[in-house]
Structure formats: C-alpha cells, structure tokens
Amino acid sequence: xxxxxxxxxxxxxxxxxxxxxxxxxxxxxIQGMLxxxxxxxxxxxxxxxxxxxxxxxxxxxxxxxVHLLREGLEPVLQVTCRDRNRIAIQSDLLGAxxxxxxxxxxxxxxxQRFGNHPTAKGVFDLDSVQLVNIVKGFSERRIFANGExxxxxxxxxxxxxxxxxxxxxxxLRVLRLEKKIRAGAAFIQTQAxxxxxxxxxFMSLVRDRGLDEKCFILAGVIPPKxxxxxxxMRDKVPGISVPDDIVTRLRNAADPKQEGIRIAxxxxxxxxxxxxxxxxxxMAIGWEEVVPQLVSETGLYxxxx
Amino acid sequence: xxxxxxxxxxxxxxxxxxxRKVLVVSCSGCTAVCFTGGAKQAExxxxxIRMHYRVAGVPVNTGTVAVTRQCDREFLQPIEHRLTxxxxxxxxxxxxxxxxxxxxxxxxxxxxxxxxxxxxGRVGTxxxxxxxxxxxxxxxxLTGGICPVTRCSKSLLNGPCxxxxxxxxxxxxxxxxxxxxxxxRLKRAGRLExxxxxxxxxxxxxGNAGGLGRLAREDYSE
Numbered sequence: 001x002x003x004x005x006x007x008x009x010x011x012x013x014x015x016x017x018x019x020x021x022x023x024x025x026x027x028x029x030i031q032g033m034l035x036x037x038x039x040x041x042x043x044x045x046x047x048x049x050x051x052x053x054x055x056x057x058x059x060x061x062x063x064x065x066v067h068l069l070r071e072g073l074e075p076v077l078q079v080t081c082r083d084r085n086r087i088a089i090q091s092d093l094l095g096a097x098x099x100x101x102x103x104x105x106x107x108x109x110x111x112q113r114f115g116n117h118p119t120a121k122g123v124f125d126l127d128s129v130q131l132v133n134i135v136k137g138f139s140e141r142r143i144f145a146n147g148e149x150x151x152x153x154x155x156x157x158x159x160x161x162x163x164x165x166x167x168x169x170x171x172l173r174v175l176r177l178e179k180k181i182r183a184g185a186a187f188i189q190t191q192a193x194x195x196x197x198x199x200x201x202f203m204s205l206v207r208d209r210g211l212d213e214k215c216f217i218l219a220g221v222i223p224p225k226x227x228x229x230x231x232x233m234r235d236k237v238p239g240i241s242v243p244d245d246i247v248t249r250l251r252n253a254a255d256p257k258q259e260g261i262r263i264a265x266x267x268x269x270x271x272x273x274x275x276x277x278x279x280x281x282x283m284a285i286g287w288e289e290v291v292p293q294l295v296s297e298t299g300l301y302x303x304x305x
Numbered sequence: 306x307x308x309x310x311x312x313x314x315x316x317x318x319x320x321x322x323x324x325r326k327v328l329v330v331s332c333s334g335c336t337a338v339c340f341t342g343g344a345k346q347a348e349x350x351x352x353x354i355r356m357h358y359r360v361a362g363v364p365v366n367t368g369t370v371a372v373t374r375q376c377d378r379e380f381l382q383p384i385e386h387r388l389t390x391x392x393x394x395x396x397x398x399x400x401x402x403x404x405x406x407x408x409x410x411x412x413x414x415x416x417x418x419x420x421x422x423x424x425x426g427r428v429g430t431x432x433x434x435x436x437x438x439x440x441x442x443x444x445x446x447l448t449g450g451i452c453p454v455t456r457c458s459k460s461l462l463n464g465p466c467x468x469x470x471x472x473x474x475x476x477x478x479x480x481x482x483x484x485x486x487x488x489x490r491l492k493r494a495g496r497l498e499x500x501x502x503x504x505x506x507x508x509x510x511x512g513n514a515g516g517l518g519r520l521a522r523e524d525y526s527e
Contacts, residue, residue: 082459086506108466111458111476122459129463130506145506164467172488175501176464183463183503191467238468238475 005102005158006074007046011187011216015304016272017279019076019189019218020291021048022068024059030067033059036288037071043295045303046103048076048189048281052083055115062092065101076160077101080109085125086134086145093135097155105160105189106131110238128161129176129183135159136184161185165202166195167239174205181215188215189281192222192233194242196270203274212276219271220281223264223290227251261290268298306335306426307399308433309342309419314353317395320416324392326366327354329418330384330406332398334374339433341419342397344371350395350418375402381409388413441511441518447499449490454507456483462504464488 010017051061065075077096108128112120134145139156161180193199224230227250234242253259271277295301329351336342351367358365370387373380375398393414396403399421407415423435438455454460458476465484468475472485491500
C-alpha cells in the first residue's frame with residue numbers, strides 16, 4: 001500500500017490548506033486537463049476531481065484522479081450518489097484505493113434534470129451521509145455496507161463531505177454538518193462563499209457546537225470571471241448566493257477578470273481570518289490558470305512540503 | 306389513489322392500428338376519481354376514436370362498457386359477452402387494470418388509454434400530487450408524516466441536499482423542499498432528535514427495486 005493522504009497531514013499539522021477543483025473533459029482527450037494540472041502543481045495540497053458535475057457526462061472522476069496521480073498531484077476523488085448504487089460505489093472505492101487515491105469527497109450529486117441527459121434514471125440508492133458512513137466503516141470497522149468483513153486491504157480514506165451554508169435555514173445546515181461529522185466526515189469543503197456575513201454566522205454556530213474541533217472546514221471560493229458569470233451563479237446554480245455588491249463591482253470594473261481575481265483574493269483572506277476555517281477550496285470552473293496567482297498573492301505559497 | 310392521465314388520441318389510434326371494432330372499457334376505481342377513466346371519459350374517448358376514423362374515411366365500430374374495478378377479476382368476467390368480435394379493447398384503467406384485463410381474456414388485444422403516473426391525491430382543483438413511492442418500508446413516523454422518499458427529488462433520508470433554494474427544491478421552484486418541511490414539523494413537535502438520527506441505507510428490495518412485488522396473507526382465508 002502507498003502512503004496516506006498528504007492533505008490530511010497538512011491539515012493535522014495545522015497548516016491552512018489549499019485545494020482546488022478540476023472538472024474532467026467531455027471527451028477521452030485528457031491533454032487539456034493535464035496542462036491545467038501542471039499549472040497548479042505545487043500551489044495546492046490536493047485537487048478535487050468532479051464526478052460528472054451538473055449531471056453532464058464527462059470522463060469519470062476515478063480516471064481523472066488517476067491521471068492527476070501520474071502527474072504527481074494528490075487527487076480528492078469526488079463520488080456522488082446520483083449515478084451509482086452501493087455496489088458500484090464500494091467497488092469503485094476499492095479500485096481507487098488500489099490505484100493510490102487516498103482522499104474521497106462524498107456528495108449527493110446534482111439532480112439529473114440539470115444535466116445533458118435529463119431523462120436518465122437517478123440512482124440515489126444512498127445519500128451522502130450514508131456514503132460517508134460506509135467509507136468510514138471501511139477503515140474503522142473493516143466492513144462493507146452490508147456488514148460483511150473486508151478480509152484484507154480495507155481502504156483507509158481521508159473522508160470528506162460538503163456543506164452549503166447558504167441554502168435554507170442556517171441552523172439546519174449546521175445540524176446537517178454535525179450529522180456528516182458523526183457519520184465520519186473528517187474534512188468539509190463548503191459551497192462557494194460570496195456572502196461573507198452569512199458564512200460568519202454559519203461558522204459562529206459551527207463553533208458554538210464545537211464542530212470545528214471535530215473536522216477540518218475548507219471554505220469554498222469561486223473567482224468570478226465576469227458580471228455574467230456572477231449572475232449565472234446567483235440565478236441558475238442551486239444553492240449559491242451572490243450578494244449585489246459583488247455583481248455591481250464586476251459590472252463597473254474596467255477589467256472584470258482582474259476584479260474577479262481581486263474579489264477572490266479578498267474572500268480567501270477574509271475566510272482565512274475566521275476562526276475554525278482550516279483551509280480554502282478554490283473552484284475556478286475552467287479558469288484554473290488563475291489558481292497559482294490567487295495562492296501566491298494571498299501569502300499561501302509556498303505550500304508545506 | 307392511483308393517479309393517471311389520458312394518452313393523446315393520436316397515440317391511442319396509432320396503437321389501434323387496423324383494429325376496426327373497438328370496445329372502450331372504463332374503470333370506476335381510482336382513474337374515475339381522478340377524472341380520466343370513468344364511464345363519461347369512456348364515452349368521450351369512443352366518440353373521439355369514431356370521429357378520427359370518420360375524418361379518415363374509415364368505417365369503425367366503437368362501444369363502451371363500464372367495469373367497477375379492472376384490477377379485480379370478479380368484475381371482469383361479466384363483460385365477456387361484450388368481447389365477441391372485438392378487435393381490440395381500449396382500457397381506461399391504470400396499468401394494473403390493463404394487465405388484469407389482458408390476463409382475464411387470453412386472446413384479447415388490449416390498448417392502454419392512460420399513462421399511470423403515481424400514487425397520490427388531489428391538492429388543487431386541477432392538480433394531483435404524488436405522496437407514496439410504495440417503498441414497502443414506511444418511515445413516516447420518523448419524518449413527521451412527510452415522505453422524503455417521494456417528496457425529496459433525490460429520496461434523501463438524512464436531510465436536505467445543498468441545492469435547496471430558499472425553501473424550494475432545486476429542480477423546481479414550485480416544489481417545497483421536503484426536508485425543510487420535515488425539519489420544521491419535527492421542531493414544532495419538539496422531536497428534532499429524530500432528524501439528527503442517522504438513517505442507514507434503505508432496504509429498497511421491499512419496493513420496486515426488488516423485482517415483482519408479492520404479498521401472501523397467511524392470516525387471511527376466503
């Protein structure tokens with residue numbers, strides 16, 4: 001077996017962690033993704049590989065994660081419950097671990113209606129909380145979901161989950177976070193923070209319940225590329241809240257891209273100073289070349305060895 | 306009840322093909338209650354089929370017959386005398402009724418006139434909504450009488466996904482988020498501990514993932 005999760009080590013040593021996200025291509029052509037991977041190499045501790053995000057068919061997250069491993073990056077394998085049942089998911093997780101993947105992010109998944117195959121049957125055999133609990137069962141109790149023992153080589157993943165502080169009643173999101181932690185989540189990546197005030201209230205409730213002591217919370221940051229991108233996220237992406245002042249800043253900017261970078265840097269610095277936030281998760285959505293700049297200009301470069 | 310909707314006429318006549326003697330069979334059960342399969346709807350459909358063929362210049366013979374419940378064998382035998390010489394029957398029952406009709410008469414060609422949509426009820430003058438997915442393992446006592454299997458678009462068992470916008474489902478802003486409603490109801494009842502309990506993966510084998518549903522009642526004899 002190969003070494004354990006480096007992301008876990010970085011967090012456990014108390015460093016402010018940096019992860020970013022990469023969406024695999026809508027083809028079997030991996031060169032573009034590899035170029036992006038090379039660009040962020042050294043600037044992030046791990047790279048999330050999305051699992052058919054927005055329910056659009058793409059190269060599988062497992063294959064994408066293996067490509068990143070070969071490039072010398074540490075992947076976080078995203079696994080959703082939308083397309084696979086408990087048999088397929090557990091099988092993939094055994095396979096991924098055998099290939100050297102050590103981090104997994106458990107998600108429910110965007111509904112198939114949003115994607116490019118809206119007539120598909122959604123699986124949702126499990127939900128994300130149950131999935132976290134199954135992966136925890138692998139390492140803690142060395143069992144499959146059905147209770148059957150894993151006789152040898154039980155995967156020992158660094159288990160992540162997501163939380164969206166911007167959706168529905170705030171106290172409910174905190175209770176759900178608590179549930180995910182009880183199920184076995186060791187790190188949490190949040191939905192993109194634009195609404196800092198709400199995020200601060202969320203983190204305050206999180207601290208009140210001592211949840212920041214029980215898991216590592218990485219705040220999500222999306223560098224907005226333009227006013228249009230910000231409006232799209234606000235109106236079309238479920239669960240993202242973009243305050244008006246951000247939209248206005250992008251509208252009035254002479255160079256919206258530069259303004260987007262400035263906004264992202266401000267957000268990174270702001271979340272860094274919130275107690276209980278252990279890292280930042282940059283979701284550049286196709287604009288990955290901006291990641292090194294965001295990391296170095298917020299004092300987060302070089303990354304710990 | 307079972308809620309169904311009428312198929313478009315074009316689809317029904319296409320399925321009838323060259324059949325020229327057609328009997329439309331209504332059902333006085335669920336589909337009559339949701340105004341799609343009753344005796345009145347059978348008359349309307351029979352006339353529509355007749356008119357369709359008349360416009361096309363093709364002679365066709367249609368009739369109607371009412372059945373109390375097509376999903377009950379004892380109500381089907383009495384219509385046998387109406388089937389003589391019939392090329393096809395058009396059933397206004399749900400998928401269960403259509404199949405019971407086909408099973409009762411081995412040589413009868415059966416065409417469904419409805420699409421069976423779900424188990425639900427009427428929530429507005431002209432609106433029906435699903436309430437039960439028939440999972441065979443009811444958990445409504447844990448969720449304040451609101452079914453997450455049916456009413457959450459992802460059938461989640463441990464709370465809402467991150468997509469809920471305000472209090473609405475991410476897939477349709479006219480659908481309330483089941484989990485936010487469950488949360489509020491449990492909170493009002495002072496039973497939030499139910500919300501916090503981790504619900505283990507569900508045994509879907511008792512519902513439609515487990516193959517043909519069958520129920521033997523050994524405690525019951527005729």
